[in-house]
Amino acid sequence: MAKILIGKYEGSIYREGDGYTGALSLGFKPNGKRNRLKRKGKNRTEVRDKLIKAVRELETGAKPAPNYRVENAVNDFLAAFATTDRSDSSKKTYRTLVDGQIIPLIGRIPLTDLSADDVEKWLNGRTKHLATSTLNIVHNLLVRSIKRAMRHDKVGRNVAELVDTPVGKDGRPSKSLSLEQADALLTEATKPEHRLGAYVILAVTSGLRTEELRPLKWSDVDLDSATVYVLRADRHKGETKTLLSRRGLGLADMAVEALRALRTRQAAERLQAGETYQDHDLVFCHEDGTPYTGNSIRYFFRKVLNAAGLVGDEWCPRELRHTFVSLMSDHGVSIETISKLVGHKSTKITEEVYRHQLKPEIRDGVEHMNLIFKSKAPKSA
Structure with a gap:
């Protein structure tokens, strides 16, 4: 019989039948009888481990249920x-x-x-x-x-x-449409048969997040002044991702035109639906006024992509925002301005998230040095 000490409790492990039994003395019960904690196992190590676990549960007040999985x-x-x-x-x-x-x-x-x-x-x-x-x-x-x-x-x-979380497989890297691809997509999106046409146009020309576009309300849009106000997002408590995400943005002419056409279309749908129409004041919604789900957005988005001659399964709605950043950067817009437009609290976030979409500026130093030391440059023959 081997004496043991686990925490403040003394006990022993002894052979019993085909295995071993461990018993710890917990003092005495109210009726004066000894209070012992017992565990059985195939060997001494298994019994000791079970006793250690039992003491830990005892001291933490846990009441383990063996069938609780x-x-x-x-x-x-x-x-x-x-x-x-x-x-x-x-x-x-x-x-x-x-x-x-x-x-x-x-x-x-x-x-x-x-x-x-x-x-x-x-x-x-x-x-x-x-x-x-x-x-x-x-x-x-x-x-x-x-x-x-x-x-x-x-x-x-x-x-x-x-346990530390291990590194998983590489996720699908985000990408952006080229200028030619974006132009083809926007041209297709202007056609009236595409229910999500205005959504696509606004996403590409404003850089709004998908979760900012889905809950966008007509009360947030001022077509007369060509402005959209981002005040909410389809996420926890309806709040925007950050405080700086609450912003007002100018609308491109084609976005204003697309939204005017959409509003006219919705007015006709509301009239046709009658009392069954659910008016949530949403800019983007089904014919009966009900909100789009993420799956609905992806479905209608693929229809526009395929009609534009692009492979729908290779693109997802969030990459319209990446396209906005890429087009702005290629057009010479500063990263500080881009950061404000997309609602980031710092340019560091913009650089980290959209590093593949930002035009490299690593030659700036060389160009300045060439100007500074222009007189030292060798003259051509």
Whole structure:
């Protein structure tokens, strides 16, 4: 019989039947009988590990439920998250990631048995399938789910916090349309058969984010002064991404023309729909006034792309913003001005996010030196 000390508790591990039993003395119960904590295992090491875990749970006040699994923890977290005022798109995204990346792979593991090694193995197994940004989200979902379980005394510690998120596969790099491609797209977008034509035109000529365009209201648009005011976004609490994202922008002539045509079209649709029309004052919406989803935007966007002779699946709506930055930069607009137009709080963010769309300026120094030392330049023969 081997004597042991785990934390402040003394005990022993001894052979019993085909394995071993460990017992720690916790003092005495109210009725005067000894209070002992017991765990069984195949060998001494397994028994000791179980006793250490039991003591940790005892000291943290956890009341582990052996049938409470990882899937229970993440489902309980999502149920609580669903009652918050976070956006429906975030709730849907989290549900999809949990159902696809967590529950099928580690969901059946009892939460008290989940180890840091289990989490690390799971994350490493997803690196060939998920981009780093997505890996961060699913890892964070597990961490938050276990934190909630800890608050409800389901487990004593959060093993997911002990693991670093690995690097995933390279994400799809954003790109921008060339001037020729953008011109072809805008020409096609002016045709009345395209429901999303005005959206495409405004996105390319203003650089608005997709989440700024979807909730845009007619009350935010002044066609007489050719101005659009960005006051909200389709994200948490409807707030714009940053304070500087709340901005007023001038509208290009073709954008004003496209929006006037859209407003006339919507007036006819409202008249035809009658009482069934849902008036949300949205600039971009379905025939009955209901908001577009992200999928709706992508569907109509591909129709414009394909009609313009561009391959729709190779482009996504957010790259219209990248196109705006690229065209501005190629036209000589300073990065400071571009940064203000796209609503960034600093040029550093613009440089990091749109580095592939910004025209390099590394020859500026050479050009200035040539001017400074012009007299020293060798004369041509």
